[in-house]
Amino acid sequence: MTETEETGVVAGTTDESAAPLLRVRGLVRHFPITKGLLKRQVGAVQAVDGIDFEVRPGETLGVVGESGCGKSTMGRLITRLDEPTGGTIEFEGRDITHLPPGKLRPMRRDVQMIFQDPYGSLNPRHTIGGIVGTPFRLQGVEPEGGLKKEVQRLLELVGLSPEHYNRYPHEFSGGQRQRIGIARALALKPKLVVADEPVSALDVSIQAQVVNLMDDLQDELGLTYVIIAHDLSVIRHVSDRIAVMYLGKIVELADRKSLYEAPMHPYTKALLSAVPVPDPKRRTQRDRILLKGDVPSPIDPPSGCRFRTRCWKATEVCATTEPPLVALRTGHEVACHHPENAPDGARDDEPAKTA
Numbered sequence: 001m002t003e004t005e006e007t008g009v010v011a012g013t014t015d016e017s018a019a020p021l022l023r024v025r026g027l028v029r030h031f032p033i034t035k036g037l038l039k040r041q042v043g044a045v046q047a048v049d050g051i052d053f054e055v056r057p058g059e060t061l062g063v064v065g066e067s068g069c070g071k072s073t074m075g076r077l078i079t080r081l082d083e084p085t086g087g088t089i090e091f092e093g094r095d096i097t098h099l100p101p102g103k104l105r106p107m108r109r110d111v112q113m114i115f116q117d118p119y120g121s122l123n124p125r126h127t128i129g130g131i132v133g134t135p136f137r138l139q140g141v142e143p144e145g146g147l148k149k150e151v152q153r154l155l156e157l158v159g160l161s162p163e164h165y166n167r168y169p170h171e172f173s174g175g176q177r178q179r180i181g182i183a184r185a186l187a188l189k190p191k192l193v194v195a196d197e198p199v200s201a202l203d204v205s206i207q208a209q210v211v212n213l214m215d216d217l218q219d220e221l222g223l224t225y226v227i228i229a230h231d232l233s234v235i236r237h238v239s240d241r242i243a244v245m246y247l248g249k250i251v252e253l254a255d256r257k258s259l260y261e262a263p264m265h266p267y268t269k270a271l272l273s274a275v276p277v278p279d280p281k282r283r284t285q286r287d288r289i290l291l292k293g294d295v296p297s298p299i300d301p302p303s304g305c306r307f308r309t310r311c312w313k314a315t316e317v318c319a320t321t322e323p324p325l326v327a328l329r330t331g332h333e334v335a336c337h338h339p340e341n342a343p344d345g346a347r348d349d350e351p352a353k354t355a
Contacts (some may be wrong), residue, residue, distance in 0.1 A: 020054040021092060021192060021224050022078060027051050028086035029073050033299065046298045047073040049248035050087070052325065055192070060218065060225040062239030062256075064232060064271070066295060070248040071228045072116070075194045078226065079113045080104055091192070109139055112185040114195040118177035118202070122169040128155070128180055129165040135187040154183040159213060175206035179213065186217065194226045199234060211238055232275050236260060241331075244268045247306040248298060250325060254332040262341040264334040267307050305337065313338040 030044040048070045055061050063071050076082040078089055080096060089097045096107055115121035122131055132151045136143060143150035152162035158179040169177060178198060185193055198214070199207040211234060217223060229235050235242055242259050244252040244267065252265040263269045270289040291310045296302050302309050308318040317337050325335040328342050 018057050019093065020090075021057045022055040022226075023090040024054070024078060024087065025052050025090075026087035027074065027077060027084055027089065029070075029077055029082065030085045043299050046248050046301060048077065049301075051245075051248075051250045053243055053250060053253060055224060055226060057191075057224055058222060059240040060227060060238055062235035062242040063226065063228045063245060064230060064235050064242060065245035067230065068295060068298070069245045070298075071230075071245055072196050074245070075113065075196045075226065075228050079111050079194050080107070081113065105139070109135075109188040110191045112188070112190040112193050114178075114181050114185050114193060114198050116197040116201060118174050118181055119169075121181055122177055124169050127166050127168055128172075131169070131180060132184045132187060135184065139188060141188065150187075151183075154187060155180075157186070157217070158183045159209075173206075174202050175210060178202060178210055182210075182213070182217070186221065186223075189221070190223070192224045192226070194228070196228045197230065198227070200229065200231065207234065214238065232271060244271070247296060247301055249306060249335065251307065251336070252332075252334045253325065254329075254334075258329065258332050264328060264332065264339040264341050265307075265336050266311050266313055266338075266340060269340055305335075 027048055028050055029048040030046050032041045033043040033045065034040060035042045051074065053061070063074065065071055073082065077084050080089070080099065084097055087097070088095060091107065091111065096104070099107070126134075129148065129151050132154055133147050135141075136147055136150070148165065152165055155164055156162055160176065160179055160183070164172075169180070172180065178201075182198075195214070199210050202210060214225070214227075215238060218225060225238070227235065227238055236256060239256050241253065241255050243250050244259075244265065246267050252259065252263065252268045254264075259268065260272065263272055270291050273287060273289040293310050296306065296309055302319075304320050304322050305311070305314070305318040308314040311318070315338065321337070323335045323337050325333050327333045328339060334342075
């Protein structure tokens with residue numbers, strides 16, 4: 001990893017002594033369900049229901065989980081593209097949870113987002129120069145050397161030709177469009193970039209190129225990433241720490257090595273058992289965990305532990321008491337009454353019975 005002169009932070013590594021760049025506490029987002037002409041609220045979709053985490057300067061936090069667990073909603077909340085229902089979001093020590101649009105505008109320079117769909121996130125009526133140059137116009141920033149020269153420099157930075165300045169999105173492939181989206185996100189030199197499944201819509205042969213590009217840009221520019229994905233192989237390649245989400249909650253949060261070698265939450269263990277293994281010998285040596293049933297509805301989640309309806313270790317306490325997210329090892333937090341691979345004294349070895 002190279003040390004950037006501007007930030008003094010070794011990109012891709014974590015400064016343990018530094019104050020968190022982003023701190024989230026008790027973050028909640030409920031989408032109301034209304035009925036009738038009077039739009040009376042009859043329920044709510046609990047997309048994100050009380051999550052806590054921190055992101056330190058220079059690190060990459062990966063967020064994984066099944067579709068519908070609230071990953072993308074969480075990403076939109078911390079970039080303030082969506083309004084939280086509850087909790088707090090602090091960026092560089094400043095509370096940005098409910099900032100009005102006028103005060104949010106300066107913060108937009110430091111927090112940017114890369115969207116999942118490279119086809120829907122680019123306006124087909126605008127040229128590439130217009131798309132990548134939009135952040136400068138919105139923020140009233142005049143780049144040194146002129147707007148066109150700076151946009152062409154950004155295109156070259158992400159592996160595109162400066163001559164693409166006057167072309168339109170339909171003339172590019174999916175991987176090239178995602179590079180354009182990355183160039184737009186990096187235009188104002190942000191400190192935090194939230195990438196919402198940046199490679200899931202791309203061909204497998206292109207995914208590695210985009211992931212490696214983001215890795216190189218982090219080294220070069222000293223970026224801090226929050227990367228949302230459902231592909232555990234991608235997350236393992238790029239992340240320093242990983243948060244596992246299930247039905248609006250973070251159920252496990254740990255560094256990459258600890259999570260992949262000794263997962264503590266049964267859900268994490270089940271996810272890791274589903275990762276494809278190219279070696280046939282290793283494939284037959286591991287236990288494949290098949291979760292029964294469907295993910296419960298976020299409109300009416302189960303009482304207690306939300307994973308208990310699909311967990312093979314569930315007991316009566318899982319149905320009555322929600323497990324808090326606690327650290328069982330240094331830097332390894334888990335929300336489970338019966339964790340796997342737990343240190344002595346932190347594990348309940350009582351025989352499991354169906355709740």
